[in-house]
Amino acid sequence: MAKWSLPEPMAHALRLAEAAAATGEVPVGAVVVKDGQVIGEGHNAPRGTFDPTAHAEIVAIRAAAAALGRERLEGCDLWVTLEPCAMCAGAISHARIARLYYGASDPKGGAIEHGAKLFEQPQTLHRPEVYSGIGAGQATDLLTEFFRRRR
Amino acid sequence: MAKWSLPEPMAHALRLAEAAAATGEVPVGAVVVKDGQVIGEGHNAPRGTFDPTAHAEIVAIRAAAAALGRERLEGCDLWVTLEPCAMCAGAISHARIARLYYGASDPKGGAIEHGAKLFEQPQTLHRPEVYSGIGAGQATDLLTEFFRRRR
Numbered sequence: 001m002a003k004w005s006l007p008e009p010m011a012h013a014l015r016l017a018e019a020a021a022a023t024g025e026v027p028v029g030a031v032v033v034k035d036g037q038v039i040g041e042g043h044n045a046p047r048g049t050f051d052p053t054a055h056a057e058i059v060a061i062r063a064a065a066a067a068l069g070r071e072r073l074e075g076c077d078l079w080v081t082l083e084p085c086a087m088c089a090g091a092i093s094h095a096r097i098a099r100l101y102y103g104a105s106d107p108k109g110g111a112i113e114h115g116a117k118l119f120e121q122p123q124t125l126h127r128p129e130v131y132s133g134i135g136a137g138q139a140t141d142l143l144t145e146f147f148r149r150r151r
Numbered sequence: 152m153a154k155w156s157l158p159e160p161m162a163h164a165l166r167l168a169e170a171a172a173a174t175g176e177v178p179v180g181a182v183v184v185k186d187g188q189v190i191g192e193g194h195n196a197p198r199g200t201f202d203p204t205a206h207a208e209i210v211a212i213r214a215a216a217a218a219l220g221r222e223r224l225e226g227c228d229l230w231v232t233l234e235p236c237a238m239c240a241g242a243i244s245h246a247r248i249a250r251l252y253y254g255a256s257d258p259k260g261g262a263i264e265h266g267a268k269l270f271e272q273p274q275t276l277h278r279p280e281v282y283s284g285i286g287a288g289q290a291t292d293l294l295t296e297f298f299r300r301r302r
Contacts, residue, residue, distance in 0.1 A: 046222040051213050052246040053204065054222075062202050071197040071205075086269055087245060090238025090262075095203040108274065111241075115274035116267035118237055123259065123266035 009033050009079040010103065010135040016043040016056065017081045017142050023048055027142040030056035030080035032064035032073060032097075039076070040064025056080055057088035061095050072096045081139035083110030083132070089118040093126045100128040103139035160184050160230040161254065161286040167194040167207065168232045168293050174199055178293040181207035181231035183215035183224060183248075190227070191215025207231055208239035212246050223247045232290035234261030234283070240269040244277045251279040254290035 006014070009031050016029025020043035032040035042059025046052050057080050064073055077099040078092060083106040092100060102112070111118045112130060119127040157165070160182050167180025171194035183191040193210025197203050208231050215224055228250040229243060234257040243251060253263070262269045263281060270278040 046245070050216050050220050050222055052216055052222050052224070053209055053213055053242045058204055062204055065201050065203055069201050071201055071203050073203070085241055085245075086237050086262075086267065086272075086275075087241025088238075090236055090241060091204045094197070094206075094236075094238060111237075111267075111274075115272050116237065116262075116269055118267055121237075121266050123262075124237075 006135050006138070007079075007101075009038065009077070010081070010101065012038060012041070013056075013079045013081050013103075014135055014138050014142070016041055017139065020044045020056070021142060021146050027146050028056040028080065028082045028139075030060040030078060032060045033077045033079065034064070034068075034073070034075060039067045053087065055085065055088050056082075057084050058091055061091055061097075065095065074098065077101065078128070081135060082106050082143070083112050083114070085109045086111035086116045086118055089116075092128060093118070093124055096126050097128045099131065101131045101134055103133070103135040104143065105132065105136070157286050157289070158230075158252075160189065160228070161232070161252065163189060163192070164207075164230045164232050164254075165286055165289050165293070167192055168290065171195045171207070172293060172297050178297050179207040179231065179233045179290075181211040181229060183211050184228045184230065185215070185219075185224070185226060190218045204238065206236065206239050207233075208235050209242055212242055212248075216246065225249065228252065229279070232286060233257050233294070234263050234265070236260045237262035237267045237269055240267075243279060244269070244275055247277050248279045250282065252282045252285055254284070254286040255294070256283065256287070
């Protein structure tokens with residue numbers, strides 16, 4: 001059966017999510033792209049790094065900002081396999097990410113289309129363009145398999 | 152005129168906020184306290200560290216978790232001079248901070264009593280006890296003076 005291929009940044013983020021699962025971390029991956037190049041990447045890693053803020057998006061954003069040597073990521077895209085939580089949505093706004101692409105929706109923890117809906121808050125000064133659903137099936141499969149094994 | 156003294160953790164956080172201002176960063180400081188000891192501290196530093204996530208709370212939480220060698224800060228208190236934003240409120244929840252003490256309210260950027268009111272969202276699984284207003288005057292004075300000089 002033919003399988004539609006994914007945009008490369010989301011395929012990259014999914015590979016990072018798989019790498020997270022291999023180290024016992026919840027499989028979520030993220031990349032920051034500028035002018036077609038990945039300038040920062042990360043996967044969920046709070047357990048291994050003893051860092052409760054080490055969600056994939058935060059790791060990728062910090063890496064990208066360090067690589068550019070500046071605090072803001074204007075003109076950059078963030079690709080992440082799962083709907084960002086409030087912490088990560090806040091970081092995306094602070095970082096001035098231009099476009100957010102995420103895979104699976106997360107009714108329990110997501111804060112884009114669920115919960116705090118952070119980019120709909122009048123208080124949020126910078127909102128990225130948001131595109132969802134790309135790679136959602138693969139992202140969900142990784143999470144489902146991870147939690148099934150841990151049961 | 153006599154001045155009431157502040158609890159030492161808030162006085163410590165205010166000194167960190169002053170240190171932030173001295174390096175050109177918005178003056179906000181934070182400490183994590185466990186069993187009466189400061190185990191992590193930080194001040195706002197996104198410009199100097201090229202890190203959009205480097206708010207005082209995030210810096211202090213990451214330092215405390217690294218010091219303890221675990222991803223969660225159960226039983227720990229966070230003292231911060233300004234009402235946390237959504238990013239930091241999310242991190243506080245992820246870190247399982249037991250008690251949050253903050254100084255000044257922040258109608259523009261705060262997400263505790265303003266905006267997303269993150270700890271009032273049904274989705275938020277862990278909510279700390281929250282105490283506000285301690286050191287609010289000093290915290291506000293530092294911020295007002297900082298932005299006045301930059302004008």
